[in-house]
Amino acid sequence: MVDKVRDLKEVVSEIPAVGAEIALGGFAITRCPIAFACELIRQNKREMTLYEIIGSMDADLLVGAGAVKSLSYGGGSLDRFGRLGRINEAIENGTIDVKEYSGLGLTLRFTAGSMGIPFIPTKAMLGTEIIQNLLKAEPAVKVGQSPFDGESYVFLGALQPEYSVIHCQYADKKGNVVTEGPVWDLDLAKAGRKLIVTVEKIVSTEYIKRFPEKVIIPGVYTYAVVEVPYGAYPTSVYKCYDYDARALKLYARINNNQQDFDEYLSKYVLGTKDHNEFIEQMGGIARLNSIAADPVFGYAWGGKNDGDD
Amino acid sequence: MGTINYSTNELMAVTASRLLKDGQNIVVGLGLPQVATLLAQNTHAPNINIIYEIGVINPEAVDPGVGIADPRLWHRSEYFTSFIGTLGEILQKRLVDVGFLGGLQIDRHGNINSTLVRMGDGKIRHFTGSGGASDIATFSKNVYVIIKHERRKIVDTLDYLTTVGYLRGRETRRECGLPICESIKVITNLCVLGINPESKSLRVESIHPGISEKDIINNTGFEVKMIPGTKVTEQPTEEELQLLRERIDPAGMYIK
Numbered sequence: 001m002v003d004k005v006r007d008l009k010e011v012v013s014e015i016p017a018v019g020a021e022i023a024l025g026g027f028a029i030t031r032c033p034i035a036f037a038c039e040l041i042r043q044n045k046r047e048m049t050l051y052e053i054i055g056s057m058d059a060d061l062l063v064g065a066g067a068v069k070s071l072s073y074g075g076g077s078l079d080r081f082g083r084l085g086r087i088n089e090a091i092e093n094g095t096i097d098v099k100e101y102s103g104l105g106l107t108l109r110f111t112a113g114s115m116g117i118p119f120i121p122t123k124a125m126l127g128t129e130i131i132q133n134l135l136k137a138e139p140a141v142k143v144g145q146s147p148f149d150g151e152s153y154v155f156l157g158a159l160q161p162e163y164s165v166i167h168c169q170y171a172d173k174k175g176n177v178v179t180e181g182p183v184w185d186l187d188l189a190k191a192g193r194k195l196i197v198t199v200e201k202i203v204s205t206e207y208i209k210r211f212p213e214k215v216i217i218p219g220v221y222t223y224a225v226v227e228v229p230y231g232a233y234p235t236s237v238y239k240c241y242d243y244d245a246r247a248l249k250l251y252a253r254i255n256n257n258q259q260d261f262d263e264y265l266s267k268y269v270l271g272t273k274d275h276n277e278f279i280e281q282m283g284g285i286a287r288l289n290s291i292a293a294d295p296v297f298g299y300a301w302g303g304k305n306d307g308d309d
Numbered sequence: 310m311g312t313i314n315y316s317t318n319e320l321m322a323v324t325a326s327r328l329l330k331d332g333q334n335i336v337v338g339l340g341l342p343q344v345a346t347l348l349a350q351n352t353h354a355p356n357i358n359i360i361y362e363i364g365v366i367n368p369e370a371v372d373p374g375v376g377i378a379d380p381r382l383w384h385r386s387e388y389f390t391s392f393i394g395t396l397g398e399i400l401q402k403r404l405v406d407v408g409f410l411g412g413l414q415i416d417r418h419g420n421i422n423s424t425l426v427r428m429g430d431g432k433i434r435h436f437t438g439s440g441g442a443s444d445i446a447t448f449s450k451n452v453y454v455i456i457k458h459e460r461r462k463i464v465d466t467l468d469y470l471t472t473v474g475y476l477r478g479r480e481t482r483r484e485c486g487l488p489i490c491e492s493i494k495v496i497t498n499l500c501v502l503g504i505n506p507e508s509k510s511l512r513v514e515s516i517h518p519g520i521s522e523k524d525i526i527n528n529t530g531f532e533v534k535m536i537p538g539t540k541v542t543e544q545p546t547e548e549e550l551q552l553l554r555e556r557i558d559p560a561g562m563y564i565k
Contacts, residue, residue, distance in 0.1 A: 027363055028378040053392060054378075054440055075424070075438020079376025080339075088435040091425075100424070102443035103362060104396040111393055122401065124444050127485040129424075129470040152486030181383055182364030186391040238380045299380040301372070 004175045006224040009274070011196060012039045015163065019069070021049045023110070023159075023192060025166030025185030026056030026235065028079045029243050033167040034058055035231040035275035036198050041065045042270065051161055052076070053106050053188060057235060057251060060084040061269070064261045068096055072138075074103040081245075082252030086261060099138050100130055105156065109140065112158035113191030121146060121153040164192025167232045168216075169240055171197050172205045175222025178214045181238035181298065186216060194223035198231045200240050230279055230288060242291040242300035247282050315545050317498045318564045319553055320517060321455060322348060323545040325409075325496045328453055333406035334358045334399070336445050339376050340563055341455045342409035347557045348549060360399060362441035364390040373562055396441050400448045403488065408449030410442050410472065414464045415456055417510045417531045419474025419493035421446065422467040439471050446472040451492045458497035464530035475509035482509070499525050501542060502533075510534075515542040 015022070022040075026032030037058035040048070047069040052059045055076020062068050064086030076084050090096045101109075104124045112120040125131040126143070131154060134141040140157030166185045170178040177189075177197050189195055195217070202225060208215060234247035254260040272278045279288065294301035315323075318341060325345035329335065331354040337346050338361075350357055360366050361377045366388040374381035383389070391397075399405060412421040413436060423442055425435045446452050452474070456462055474493055475482045482490065495502040495511060503514040513525060513535045522535060545553075558564045 028376060030378040030380070055438075073438070075440045075442075077376075077437045079378055081375060083436065091435040092433055100438055102439040103392060103441040104401070104444040107392040107397065111397065123486065123488060124396075124401070124447055126447065126487050127470075127473045127476050127482070128443055130439060130443060181380065182361075182389045183391045184364050187393055236378075236380055238383065242380070293380075297372075297380075297384060299372075 003173050004219070004222055004225045005173045005202060006226050008035060008039055008198070008226050008228055011224050011226055012036070012043050015040070015045060017044070018046045019048070020045060021162040023051040023161040023164045023188050024056070024058050025164070025188055026052060026058045027054045027184050028056050028077055029081065029235045029248060031167050031185070031232050031237055032056045032058040032235040033165050033198055033231065034061070034233060034235060035228045036165050036167070036196070037061050038269045038275060038278060041067060041265070051106070051159070051188070053103055053184065055084050055087055057248075060086045060255060063087050063090050063096060064255060064258070065265055065269070070097040070099070072099040072101065072106060074101045074106045078248060078252050081248045082255070085255035085257070089258070099134060101125070101134065102130060105130070105154070107187055109156045109159035110187040110191040112156060113160040114187050117158060119155045119157050121155055123153060125154050126152060160191050160193050163194050163196060164189050165196045165198070167198045167237070169200050169237060170203045170207075171199045171222070171225045172203055172208045173225060174205060175219035175225050176205070176208045176215045177217040177222065178203070178208070178211070179216045183216050189217055190221050195221050196224045196226065197222055198226045198228045200229055200231065200237060202227045228275060231275060233279055233288070234282065236299065239293050239295065239298040241288065241293050242305055244282065244287060244291050245305045313544055313547065313550070315550055316565055317517075319545055319550060320542065321496050321498060322553060322564055323549050324501060324542055325453060325455060326352070326549075327543075328494055329354050329357060329407060332356045334360060334404055335407045335409065336360045336362065336395075336400065336405050336441070336449065337409045338411070339374065339382070340411065342411070342453070344553065344558055344563050346409065348552060351552050351556065352549065360395055360405070362392065362395050362445070364392065364395055366390070373560060396444050400444060403448055403450065405445070405449045407451045407453055408445035410445060410452060410454050411456060412442070412454065412472065414462050414467050415454055415495060416464055416467050416474070418476060418478045419452070419454070419495070419504065419511060420467055420470050420476065421454065421472035421474065422469045424469040424471045427468040443472045446474065448488055450490070451494075452490060454493065454495045456495060456497055458499040458525070458528045460528055460530045463497070463528070475504065478509040479507070499528060512536055513539055515540045517542045518544060
């Protein structure tokens with residue numbers, strides 16, 4: 001049987017040191033591939049071209065670490081915890097090349113990529129400053145007339161990033177991926193030329209065969225499966241663990257200026273050898289126990305997770 | 310019956326909720342729009358469908374969340390899907406009756422900025438950006454906006470046009486190739502604004518109790534007109550207030 005299971009450090013080491021093209025599957029503060037992003041930083045990847053439909057903590061970390069040359073995204077935040085301070089400042093100072101889309105606009109580029117068609121038409125973004133800026137900066141975005149009704153459409157060129165990286169609950173070693181909850185990252189995952197899935201747990205193929213309806217991405221798409229328990233921490237993984245409000249409040253504070261961010265990065269990312277040590281620095285098993293998900297509610301129900309402790 | 314006491318946010322939530330009709334499909338985010346939608350669901354519109362762009366339909370949350378990425382807001386959903394399932398299919402297929410939005414600024418034609426603010430010194434301050442907001446305003450049949458009524462927020466010229474309303478007014482939205490938008494309503498802490506059908510400019514449709522025309526004019530960044538015989542916004546009922554305070558937002562996160 002094909003075994004796609006890889007080690008995190010080893011799979012990240014094959015990614016080009018300079019100029020890699022990566023699409024990340026996070027959404028603000030949920031299922032963000034944080035362990036993967038931190039490993040990219042530890043291995044000192046540079047000048048990356050990054051895509052993320054809704055900008056999240058993972059992309060903010062990479063921009064703050066100076067690893068990103070170009071970012072395409074559809075806006076983003078840390079929800080009510082705060083702003084993506086490193087991304088916002090990079091835009092304000094023009095230090096990286098940022099292309100902003102609407103959420104649907106960027107998603108449709110992945111949809112075209114996932115289907116192997118050259119482009120996809122939409123009315124999304126017509127008339128906005130978003131499309132005006134993209135027409136100047138992104139050759140893969142055009143406005144034209146439909147040959148069917150003669151009306152104006154935005155034509156979005158297909159995007160098949162070198163790597164798509166998502167974090168999910170389970171996969172088997174063949175790369176059949178099981179996700180609980182909404183799957184905003186589905187098209188982005190299927191579009192990647194190489195799809196890397198970090199998972200909470202590698203499950204048996206017997207599990208997959210008993211519940212094939214739970215598989216959102218079949219192994220035919222998958223390049224590598226990496227088991228990284230708590231790989232999205234401190235963001236949430238539905239039915240596994242909640243976000244850690246204390247850790248997110250800390251991050252939303254230190255990402256407001258580069259000096260505080262740099263101290264955080266040296267202590268928690270560059271100063272730790274892997275994600276286990278990162279979590280230990282954040283409070284370890286006691287912390288993880290406090291955010292364990294209730295199996296019905298899918299988050300730390302009945303618990304106190306406001307970050308005020 | 311004595312005087313009914315309520316907060317401005319309660320009035321805004323009740324006013325927005327009364328705009329919703331039973332059976333409508335509504336795309337909504339966190340905050341007052343969500344409170345208004347839940348109030349409608351608990352009163353006159355039990356059969357509305359609630360859609361979160363992240364890929365969640367008809368949840369019944371029992372705990373308050375920090376945003377649509379919070380699994381608290383996904384509890385007891387009827388369907389989980391992708392961005393394409395929500396924005397690409399349900400929304401783009403024009404099945405959404407009402408898109409509920411907020412923003413940093415709105416202009417006289419209902420266009421919205423949620424991206425950036427230009428500072429006096431030529432610098433910019435960048436905020437959230439579009440997410441699904443731009444798409445929601447492009448494809449929803451009706452767009453309702455809840456925003457604070459201040460000159461720097463209800464403006465003559467946006468610092469950035471993230472989200473389309475009626476563009477430059479008159480027929481410019483249609484001429485740009487955009488789908489038809491039947492109405493835009495703006496619910497502020499002072500009044501409710503709607504669209505003049507010819508000029509496609511915002512005008513005052515009802516004024517909240519205790520607010521004067523002068524208050525509105527002084528806090529609006531463009532020359533704003535009242536419709537002839539402008540009404541006073543209807544006050545919340547005891548039943549609506551009770552639902553808001555005891556059932557929908559008992560912690561007072563949004564309605565205080």
